[in-house]
Amino acid sequence: MKNRRYALVRHTDKAPIMDCVEWRIEEAPSPGPGEVLTRTLLLSVDPANRGWMSSTPPSYMPGIGFGATVRSSSIDEVLASNHPDFKPGDLVEAMSGWQDYAVAPGHALRRIEPRGDLALELSLYGLSGLTAYVGLMDIGRPKPGETLFVSAAAGSVGTIVGQLAKAAGCRVVGSAGSDKKCRWLVDELGFDAAVNYKGEPLRKQLRAACPEGIDIYFDNTGGEALQAAVLLANERARIICCGVISRWTAENPDQGIKGIPGLIAMKSMLMQGFIVFDNLHRRKEAFGLLSRLVADNRLTVRSDIIDGLENAPQALAGLFAGENMGKRIIRVAEPGQRQVD
Ligand SMILES: NC(=O)c1ccc[n+]([C@@H]2O[C@H](COP(=O)([O-])OP(=O)(O)OC[C@H]3O[C@@H](n4cnc5c(N)ncnc54)[C@H](OP(=O)(O)O)[C@@H]3O)[C@@H](O)[C@H]2O)c1
Numbered sequence: 001m002k003n004r005r006y007a008l009v010r011h012t013d014k015a016p017i018m019d020c021v022e023w024r025i026e027e028a029p030s031p032g033p034g035e036v037l038t039r040t041l042l043l044s045v046d047p048a049n050r051g052w053m054s055s056t057p058p059s060y061m062p063g064i065g066f067g068a069t070v071r072s073s074s075i076d077e078v079l080a081s082n083h084p085d086f087k088p089g090d091l092v093e094a095m096s097g098w099q100d101y102a103v104a105p106g107h108a109l110r111r112i113e114p115r116g117d118l119a120l121e122l123s124l125y126g127l128s129g130l131t132a133y134v135g136l137m138d139i140g141r142p143k144p145g146e147t148l149f150v151s152a153a154a155g156s157v158g159t160i161v162g163q164l165a166k167a168a169g170c171r172v173v174g175s176a177g178s179d180k181k182c183r184w185l186v187d188e189l190g191f192d193a194a195v196n197y198k199g200e201p202l203r204k205q206l207r208a209a210c211p212e213g214i215d216i217y218f219d220n221t222g223g224e225a226l227q228a229a230v231l232l233a234n235e236r237a238r239i240i241c242c243g244v245i246s247r248w249t250a251e252n253p254d255q256g257i258k259g260i261p262g263l264i265a266m267k268s269m270l271m272q273g274f275i276v277f278d279n280l281h282r283r284k285e286a287f288g289l290l291s292r293l294v295a296d297n298r299l300t301v302r303s304d305i306i307d308g309l310e311n312a313p314q315a316l317a318g319l320f321a322g323e324n325m326g327k328r329i330i331r332v333a334e335p336g337q338r339q340v341d
Helices: 047-052 127-140 156-167 179-187 203-208 223-232 262-266 276-295 310-320
Strands: 004-006 023-028 035-044 072-079 091-094 099-105 149-150 170-175 193-194 214-219 233-241 270-273 302-308 327-331
Touching: 004 310, 023 223, 023 310, 035 310, 047 223, 047 310, 072 099, 127 156, 127 214, 127 233, 127 276, 149 156, 149 223, 156 170, 156 214, 156 276, 170 179, 170 203, 179 193, 193 203, 203 262, 214 223, 223 233, 223 262, 302 310
Parallel strands: 149 170, 149 214, 170 193, 214 233, 233 270, 302 327
Antiparallel strands: 004 023, 035 072, 035 099, 035 327, 072 091
């Protein structure tokens, strides 16, 4: 059985993603004792993929070595198992990366019972849903009547954050990179306002959209949005540091934010980061609330699906270009699909 995979051959620091990977076709691996052979069905496309491909990967996980398969979380189907907890046909959450077949120890897999659409297991009931829940509930602590601002609002985490905050009674404002995304946030997802950060200066637009200031800022981007939020923040505002996607492609990524730490002290603000992987034990609590909101028609998610493993590099590059509305996913195979040689 042949395994198609993308191996990392160069760091993404300066080079386009497409130039950093090599398409290889090799024999599929075989499972050893305690191991499971899986077939990749869906791959999650995340900003973190690019970080792991750089020479300075985030500290919570090592970078990808040259020659190794590009890392990505996935939903897989079990094909063969030497582990008592798994049998062929089981669906599992895995870290198989950009390839057709992977072998993993049983303890690295988590069996899933899909709640309808399988793609939701990578978004709402996956790391995006958990990230939105933990960041907003633990650090943001939303209260009815407060104003929440979220950047990269039309993305996977941002759409869930905004709808969770609405359900908590907040006034919700998002920023996104096109008028089409902004209309979608307001018309379909129930945001109170949305601003296009590629239009007028963001701070000016936000001041108009948040007449009573900002109580909670869920920061997915860093940069200009963080600067605007710090300046417009109310006393005792909470800033949730989730990600810094704007810094990854910025010409001057080290440029700091004005007013820190002075404004943090003067406004008694809280600014705190978190990593979702430290909170995997919170899934049941998070997905309980998220699934109740879905059942009550108060939360919807959209999947942005790209077909074909071969399109993985373009799919990731497109995430940084803002192509996606909702959760970007690569569909590699269908469950139960016959194996090809
Ligand atoms: N702390 C954690 O454990 C954790 C876990 C998961 C994700 N994250 C972080 O959460 C953030 C959102 O992740 P996601 O998976 O939901 O991705 P996503 O929002 O689905 O996709 C990324 C979005 O970022 C926007 N973007 C790209 N370049 C930008 C720039 N220069 N300035 C402003 N926006 C830009 C694009 O939309 P536009 O059209 O709006 O530009 C794009 O759609 C990322 O920073 C990610 O690293 C953190």
